[in-house]
Amino acid sequence: MTHDSPALRARTEGHAVSGLRHILILGGTTEARQLAAELAADPALRVTSSLAGRVAEPRLPAGQVRIGGFGGPEGLAKWLREQQVDALIDATHPFAGTISFNAARAAADVHVPLLAVRRPGWVPEPGDAxxxxxxxxxxxxxxxxxxxxxxxxxxxxxxxxxxxxxxxxxxxxxxxxxxxxxxxxxxxxxxxxxxxxxxxxxxxxxxxxxxxxxxxxxxxxxxxxxxxxxxxxxxxxxxRRPPVPEGVSVASGVAEAVRWLRAAGRTGVGPSGD
CATH class of the missing domain: 3.40.50.720 (NAD(P)-binding Rossmann-like Domain)
Incomplete structure (x- = not known):
């Protein structure tokens, strides 16, 4: 995908990023809401959060919200094209495995940078059974x-x-x-x-x-x-968590995701190894 927007850059400490025109967040988690709030504070960005619709009264994030599935990877790819999405963030629940694979396939088909925000798993402590x-x-x-x-x-x-x-x-x-x-x-x-x-x-x-x-x-x-x-x-x-797609850039939190978005805006592709 060709990015015709100016280079991605930080506006202020309070405003996360500028440059990318449209960011789609596959959400439903705390991290997704925090990231949407951070990005929606930048008036240069259009931020859309997609929720699966499995909760009757979800906590709605900042920015635009769509609810419901896309119709598999082909449907998501079509939506990315039609809505001219510049970057895709998979911040879904660790057990929402299907959408992560759909996102990886759709992003590859449309050549949109993709980042997966995956919170660390729990670790047993002394005394745990x-x-x-x-x-x-x-x-x-x-x-x-x-x-x-x-x-x-x-x-x-x-x-x-x-x-x-x-x-x-x-x-x-x-x-x-x-x-x-x-x-x-x-x-x-x-x-x-x-x-x-x-x-x-x-x-x-x-x-x-x-x-x-x-x-x-x-x-x-x-x-x-x-x-x-x-x-x-x-x-x-x-x-235990289900498997996730390989070869996808990964962040563990909002700050790391914002850094990735800055780099994605500069290069037109997501940085590897995050």
């Missing part, structure tokens, strides 16, 4: 040997993997009410992070939780449950 698994199905198979009262924090999607475990009791926390097959013995808590350590301690105590199930989202807003489980001696089943 973690059991790593590769999927929700594997987590379900591990549960009967670990406990009887399960705190399930993997979201409302995929609860069918646990629907056959009628001997276990589940506390399910999600932003929206679950749909589809669910465990027969279940209580639902509708809530959205960030969560406090005191709050997580009380939740474990009040519901007599003896095993926790979580995805390795790496989010600070939801990490308090791990500390509470460690203190209480509760084992944690951790679902």
């Amino acid at each position: 973690w059991h790593d698994v590769a999927s929700l199905d594997e987590a379900a198979r591990a549960l009967p040997a670990l406990g009887e009262r399960v705190f399930l924090t993997t979201g409302r999607m995929g609860l069918g993997a646990f629907a056959h475990l009628d001997a276990l009791w589940f506390l399910v926390r999600s932003v929206d009410a679950p749909e589809g097959p669910v465990p027969p013995r279940m209580e639902v808590v509708l809530d959205r992070g960030p969560f406090t350590l005191d709050g997580e301690r009380e939740l474990l105590r009040r519901h007599r939780i003896d095993v926790l199930v979580t995805k390795d989202s790496g989010a600070a807003a939801t990490s308090a449950k791990l500390a509470a489980a460690r203190e209480a001696g509760v084992p944690v089943v951790v679902v």
Whole structure:
């Protein structure tokens, strides 16, 4: 893609970048909202955030917002062309794996610089009793040997993997009410992070939780449950992240993403090795 805009440069410390005309952020995460706010403060930029639409009332980022899928990599590539996108940022959830592969393919087809913002995963600390698994199905198979009262924090999607475990009791926390097959013995808590350590301690105590199930989202807003489980001696089943596309520039946070955008504006392509 030919960039006809002036060289990308910092306007001020408060305004992130100038030069690129249109930036598309594949969002839904805290990092995506922070990046949108940073970039939307620059009047020279058009910033669009795309949300999958899986949450009924999402936290809307600054700038323009579109909700819903693109129709696979071909649909995303078509949108990039039609909307004259100059840079694509994949700041989706670590477990939204399909969109990351679609983004990599679409960006390559249209020759748009692509950056993936991937937050670091959680790391076990002394006293943790973690059991790593590769999927929700594997987590379900591990549960009967670990406990009887399960705190399930993997979201409302995929609860069918646990629907056959009628001997276990589940506390399910999600932003929206679950749909589809669910465990027969279940209580639902509708809530959205960030969560406090005191709050997580009380939740474990009040519901007599003896095993926790979580995805390795790496989010600070939801990490308090791990500390509470460690203190209480509760084992944690951790679902590992799915694979991600290779050969994509990666940033771990907003500041690093802004630096990448500056370089992308100067060269017309994303820098390698970020």
